[in-house]
Amino acid sequence: MPLFLEEREALDAAQLDQFAESGYLVLPGLLSETLRNRLVPEVDRWVDEGLRARSIASCVDPVTHEPPPVMELELPGHGELLTHRLLMRALADLMGPSFVFHHLHSDRQSPDIAGKPWHHDYEPNDRADPSLLMVHALHYLGGLDKTVGSLAVLPGSHRESVGKTALVHLGTAGLPGEVVIDRLPAGSTVLLNSALFHTRRPAPDGPGRPRYFVDASYCQVGARWRPVKPYWRQMLARARELNLDHGRWPELFADRHFTEYTRTT
Ligand SMILES: [Fe+2]
Numbered sequence: 001m002p003l004f005l006e007e008r009e010a011l012d013a014a015q016l017d018q019f020a021e022s023g024y025l026v027l028p029g030l031l032s033e034t035l036r037n038r039l040v041p042e043v044d045r046w047v048d049e050g051l052r053a054r055s056i057a058s059c060v061d062p063v064t065h066e067p068p069p070v071m072e073l074e075l076p077g078h079g080e081l082l083t084h085r086l087l088m089r090a091l092a093d094l095m096g097p098s099f100v101f102h103h104l105h106s107d108r109q110s111p112d113i114a115g116k117p118w119h120h121d122y123e124p125n126d127r128a129d130p131s132l133l134m135v136h137a138l139h140y141l142g143g144l145d146k147t148v149g150s151l152a153v154l155p156g157s158h159r160e161s162v163g164k165t166a167l168v169h170l171g172t173a174g175l176p177g178e179v180v181i182d183r184l185p186a187g188s189t190v191l192l193n194s195a196l197f198h199t200r201r202p203a204p205d206g207p208g209r210p211r212y213f214v215d216a217s218y219c220q221v222g223a224r225w226r227p228v229k230p231y232w233r234q235m236l237a238r239a240r241e242l243n244l245d246h247g248r249w250p251e252l253f254a255d256r257h258f259t260e261y262t263r264t265t
Helices: 002-008 013-022 033-048 051-055 076-082 085-095 232-241
Strands: 024-027 099-109 116-119 134-140 150-153 179-181 188-193 198-201 211-220
Touching (some): 033 051, 033 099, 033 211, 085 134, 085 188, 099 232
Antiparallel strands (some): 134 188, 150 179, 150 198
16 A cells, blocks of 8 residues: 555654654665766756856845746756655654745765864744754765765754854864764765754865765744745745645745845855
8 A cells, every 4th residue: 555655664753752852863875876866967067057156145136136047946856856755754754744945955065175163054933933843954965984074963952042153163073972974875864953063074084075965954834934045935936836846745835934035144
């Protein structure tokens, strides 16, 4: 029975507990080789043709908020990734059936890129309700190993109510209680409670290979969230046009879950 198969593929109780307690969950090899083989050339194009640079908020016209010529979710593999069936099921298990897409970023990080200091990525909502979840799906298309570098997380830190950059002065230093995720097969996904502190560390033995990294985030409905892209309305409209939710997730691309864009820097 299809329904049974879908139920069987949902997160189990141990995974739900792990996410609630620790604030993260690793889904090794979530993405098929077929999908990865479509995504990697899309990421290359996104970077090499300057589309990524043009998509960054600071490069967008501050008056017209005109989107770049192509948005990530218009790349077919990225559109599929955004609403990947198993990912949607996992998100529904974590947040309930009503959640909204927040943003999608795609990058091919250079082997010699510096680490990213400790931070979290939780965006505010207009009810200032910290119980509403925001979840980031971090997709490592080529996996993680000593040639790519690692992700470190600080389990339980999602319960602290502090600013995104409260630990930035620590750089990428090792912290007591941290968990280092440094070995993942290709196509693995890490689900983060967006309020969880985490850091990106470079390859330990110097530049190795690029990190193909796509992150997408989703928010529980129940308040209006702050958008991070000036052209967020066009982005959601395009997702609806492309029917990326296949008619299954009515809140996923709904404008009403957002406040107006305001430049933060
Ligand atoms: Fe982050």
